[in-house]
Amino acid sequence: MKHLHEEELVLHYYGEGAEWAGEHLQICQACRASFESLERVLRAMDRLEAPEPAHGYEGRVWNRLAPGLTKSRARWWSELGAWLTPRRLATVAAMAALLVAAFLAGRVSQQRQQTAGLSGPVRERIMLVAVGEHLERSQMILVELVNNSATGPVDISEEKQRARDLVDENRLYRQAALKNGDRGVSSVLDELERTLLEVAHSPSKLDSAEFARIRERIEADGILFKIRVVGSNLRERERTPLATGSGEAL
Amino acid sequence: MEQSDAEAVAQIRAGNADAYRVLVERHSRSVFRLAFRMTGNQQDAEDLVQETFLRAFRQLRKYDGRAGFGTWLYRIAANCSLDLIRARKRRQEQQTAVDEEGQEMAAAASGDPTPDRIAFSGELQQLLEPALNRLSPTERTAFVLRHYEGMCIEEIGKALGVQAGAAKHSVFRAVQKLRRALEPAVSTGRP
Structure with missing residues (x-):
């Protein structure tokens, strides 16, 4: 008599096994003993209960979430996509470069109060906002790729273009962070740059295996989580009141 | 409405x-x-x-x-x-x-609570989370979705962006590891 494989016992436990597996368990003592042992382990796992959130939890989740939703991000993004023509993109990139250059120049010259008419803390605040926005835009691309549930060939031309646009900006922010000794931010931006480059250099149309490789790479690096953590730290720093003296590193 | x-x-x-x-x-x-x-x-x-x-x-x-x-x-x-x-x-x-296998062996060889003590003192509860922590991220996700959320294998595959066969394998590997970690503790007959 052919005994049930452990995999078949697991499927039977979860009600996804073949009908004959149940019939076999009725007559085979060895398989029944093995199944009962499996059952004990899985029932023990039921003891691992999740704590029940306190009354009003849903309202608190909404209250934390709502400020970020006031403007529909999806509509905002598509409108931005339409607005960002190549010429405008070049202007935005040039402005970002100028901002970073001014920031670095201010650092080097030690004349924080005078450079470009902005004080050090104000300039740093602008950088925090700019890097935060950059991380958010990068995160959106990666999230869209990771959560794309398409099973056939995938067209990533839109994500590819957006990744390409973000690479140069990323490089500037990374250099600024490195220059100012913010290793945490520069290290995440370094990883992000490699991921963005990979997306930017991928073919526009990917078969399912190629697409799965990109997704696996994004997931394996845990870059989304790191972006989230750094983004959250930057937001915290944005909220701290402006100091009158020289500010902290980016 | x-x-x-x-x-x-x-x-x-x-x-x-x-x-x-x-x-x-x-x-x-x-x-x-x-x-x-x-x-x-x-x-x-x-x-x-x-x-x-x-x-x-x-x-x-x-x-x-x-x-x-x-x-x-x-x-x-x-x-x-x-x-x-x-x-x-x-x-x-x-x-x-320290690799995972080594940790498992060390735990098995150490003075971990005996099955009797665990089953009757509620210490089993304390073994569950570490057992889950030994799973790979994909195995843990597949197991949680199957065991606690009641998703079928096909749905788990969709959630993880993998074929149903791969999802099934992840659930199976998770159960296998949990069994290896917990079976000695639950073998006293108390589920």
């Missing part, structure tokens, strides 16, 4: 972001439970709930309505959780050179 998920989604797409509140209030507890079982940490779970709803809102235009909104949301929550536990696992791996 209570607004359905589909109606709320339609309203949000029409520009009424406040309609998202219905979905947040309806699904936040179940997303929290999933996130907690994935991470084993209340603070992480709460952060993941926020992250999940934010991602879902931003990607709503990609939701095609073929699966229920809750199922789609679970996929996002599972992916958010995967990101987090993979990053956490990597950090742990960097901190210690």
Whole structure:
């Protein structure tokens, strides 16, 4: 008599096994003993209960979430996509470069109060906002790729273009962070740059295996989580009141 | 009359972001439970709930309505959780050179509680979370979705973006590891 494989016992436990597996368990003592042992382990796992959130939890989740939703991000993004023509993109990139250059120049010259008419803390605040926005835009691309549930060939031309646009900006922010000794931010931006480059250099149309490789790479690096953590730290720093003296590193 | 998920989604797409509140209030507890079982940490779970709803809102235009909104949301929550536990696992791996098998062997050889003591003192509870922590991120996700959320293998495959066969294998590997870790403790006959 052919005994049930452990995999078949697991499927039977979860009600996804073949009908004959149940019939076999009725007559085979060895398989029944093995199944009962499996059952004990899985029932023990039921003891691992999740704590029940306190009354009003849903309202608190909404209250934390709502400020970020006031403007529909999806509509905002598509409108931005339409607005960002190549010429405008070049202007935005040039402005970002100028901002970073001014920031670095201010650092080097030690004349924080005078450079470009902005004080050090104000300039740093602008950088925090700019890097935060950059991380958010990068995160959106990666999230869209990771959560794309398409099973056939995938067209990533839109994500590819957006990744390409973000690479140069990323490089500037990374250099600024490195220059100012913010290793945490520069290290995440370094990883992000490699991921963005990979997306930017991928073919526009990917078969399912190629697409799965990109997704696996994004997931394996845990870059989304790191972006989230750094983004959250930057937001915290944005909220701290402006100091009158020289500010902290980016 | 209570607004359905589909109606709320339609309203949000029409520009009424406040309609998202219905979905947040309806699904936040179940997303929290999933996130907690994935991470084993209340603070992480709460952060993941926020992250999940934010991602879902931003990607709503990609939701095609073929699966229920809750199922789609679970996929996002599972992916958010995967990101987090993979990053956490990597950090742990960097901190210690001790491999998992070695830890299992060391635990088996150490003065861990005997089955009798565990079964009757509630210490079994303390073995469950470490046992889950020994699973790979994908195995843990697959197991949580199957065991606690009652998703079928095919749905788990969709949530993880893998074929059903791979999802089945992940569940199976997870159960196998849990069995290896917990069987001695539960073999006294108390489930």
